[in-house]
Amino acid sequence: MPKVCVDETFVKLLNQYGLTSYEARAYYALLILGESTATNVARWAGIPQQRVYDALASLERKGFVHTKHTNPKKFLPFAPKKALENRIKQLRLEFELKEQELKKLIPVIEEKVPEVRQKEYEGSQVMILEGNDAIVAKVIEMLSSASEIVKVSGIKPLYVLGCKGRLERYIKAGVKILAMGKFDRECTEEIERLGGEIRNVDVSFRYQLIVDNKKLLMVYVDSDNMPYGFYTENPVLLKPYVFYFDRAWEAGEENG
Numbered sequence: 001m002p003k004v005c006v007d008e009t010f011v012k013l014l015n016q017y018g019l020t021s022y023e024a025r026a027y028y029a030l031l032i033l034g035e036s037t038a039t040n041v042a043r044w045a046g047i048p049q050q051r052v053y054d055a056l057a058s059l060e061r062k063g064f065v066h067t068k069h070t071n072p073k074k075f076l077p078f079a080p081k082k083a084l085e086n087r088i089k090q091l092r093l094e095f096e097l098k099e100q101e102l103k104k105l106i107p108v109i110e111e112k113v114p115e116v117r118q119k120e121y122e123g124s125q126v127m128i129l130e131g132n133d134a135i136v137a138k139v140i141e142m143l144s145s146a147s148e149i150v151k152v153s154g155i156k157p158l159y160v161l162g163c164k165g166r167l168e169r170y171i172k173a174g175v176k177i178l179a180m181g182k183f184d185r186e187c188t189e190e191i192e193r194l195g196g197e198i199r200n201v202d203v204s205f206r207y208q209l210i211v212d213n214k215k216l217l218m219v220y221v222d223s224d225n226m227p228y229g230f231y232t233e234n235p236v237l238l239k240p241y242v243f244y245f246d247r248a249w250e251a252g253e254e255n256g
Contacts, residue, residue: 006045017087019062022047022055027064030077037072062087126237129229132160135219138231142211143170151245153180154207156187159219163187168194180249181205199249213242 006025014024022045029045030036036044042052056075059065063086068074078086129135139159143150150171156162157179158170163186171177177196179187181203191198207219216238218230232238 017062017084018091019064020055020058022051023059023062023064026052026055027059027077027083030065030075031080035068035074035076037074039072041075063090125231125233127229127231129231130226132227135159135217135227135229136161138217138229139209140170142209142215142217143167144172145215146171146175146211148212149176149178151178151180151210151213151242151249152208153203153245153248154205154219155181156183157191157209159207163190165190167191178245178249180245201248203248208241208245210238210242210245214238216241 006028010028011021011024014027015021019027025045025047026041029041033040033044038052038056039049041047041056042049045052047055056065056067060067060075064078064083066076066078068076077083127138129138136159139161143158150157157177158166162184167177167187167190171194177191177194178199179191179196180199180201182200183191183198188198205218206221207217209215209217214233214235216230216232218241219227220230221227
């Protein structure tokens with residue numbers, strides 16, 4: 001029986017959904033073969049016989065194939081759209097469960113932090129973040145921690161992620177949002193829907209986020225267009241930026 005020439009781009013795309021290379025190759029072969037035995041899948045996809053059963057069992061758990069309990073067993077692939085939607089639902093549930101587990105660990109880990117180090121951290125924290133991923137993670141962390149007010153100026157409130165319902169996901173109900181700068185329609189509508197206020201004005205900062213007047217994130221880029229974030233909870237460093245935002249906000253109100 002001939003071996004399938006598996007599209008490696010297809011395999012790499014399915015890797016993004018948490019499939020191993022063997023699982024992706026087995027699914028690819030089944031899409032060509034239709035209903036088939038594990039032996040045929042192994043031959044067509046170039047998978048070792050001792051590994052193909054594990055790959056097919058995992059594909060069934062992940063919602064990509066259905067097993068027919070004939071003798072021998074046969075495997076039938078779900079259509080890609082249905083299979084991928086099944087997998088997305090699984091990943092969302094897995095993430096939510098993992099998120100709950102990790103949240104439970106926060107107080108456990110905090111108890112392990114040495115007292116002296118913790119005081120130093122709280123009193124004079126200054127952190128430099130490099131790259132969009134690190135900056136976005138800090139933005140989400142800050143927004144999620146807000147209890148009273150969020151002040152954002154520059155670009156989209158969630159930085160490069162945009163809005164699209166995410167702002168509501170991360171900011172607790174009742175937290176006041178003050179947004180100053182140039183925002184796209186999606187962000188403008190979401191901020192207004194959440195009861196926030198917007199000043200559509202030019203600002204000098206690429207991105208600035210202040211949470212509860214206690215946390216500050218500033219974003220800037222170097223000569224190679226690499227984004228960096230400056231984060232602090234130090235009140236001495238933070239106070240001038242809070243003052244500047246409040247004055248600019250008042251000026252924008254007067255101009256409006």
